[in-house]
Amino acid sequence: MRATFAFIPRPLRLGVFLLAVGVILYLTLAPSEDVPGDSLIWDKAAHAIAFGLLALIGLLFSTHRRWKVVLAVWGLAVGIEVAQAMMPYGRQGDWRDALADTVGTGLALTFWAIARRFKPKPAPLEKDLSLQ
Numbered sequence: 001m002r003a004t005f006a007f008i009p010r011p012l013r014l015g016v017f018l019l020a021v022g023v024i025l026y027l028t029l030a031p032s033e034d035v036p037g038d039s040l041i042w043d044k045a046a047h048a049i050a051f052g053l054l055a056l057i058g059l060l061f062s063t064h065r066r067w068k069v070v071l072a073v074w075g076l077a078v079g080i081e082v083a084q085a086m087m088p089y090g091r092q093g094d095w096r097d098a099l100a101d102t103v104g105t106g107l108a109l110t111f112w113a114i115a116r117r118f119k120p121k122p123a124p125l126e127k128d129l130s131l132q
Contacts, residue, residue: 004060013061020054028080032090044100051077052104059112077101
């Protein structure tokens with residue numbers, strides 16, 4: 001299966017995805033006083049947006065099985081919540097954060113599937129009978 005952005009070299013696509021993972025890891029695992037966002041609603045929206053964008057980047061850049069990309073992003077989200085529960089830096093693992101991450105990942109998958117469904121198909125090659 002061909003990536004949506006196949007014209008971008010694979011190492012660059014992978015680098016962009018890994019950079020996005022790194023940003024999310026920093027924002028979710030850094031000490032809580034270093035990260036903005038104290039409102040409960042904004043926090044959940046930020047989780048959904050962050051993991052939704054990460055899943056969307058993975059879906060658009062991947063040439064492999066897309067369900068593996070979504071499962072990996074979701075696994076990262078749950079793993080981060082487990083890691084936060086074990087950290088002493090004022091971070092707390094929260095099932096509501098994992099739920100917001102899941103919603104964001106699910107929305108990204110939904111948007112990608114809808115966009116893919118409406119992607120124009122290349123026209124079949126037809127013989128031009130007028131030139132014969």
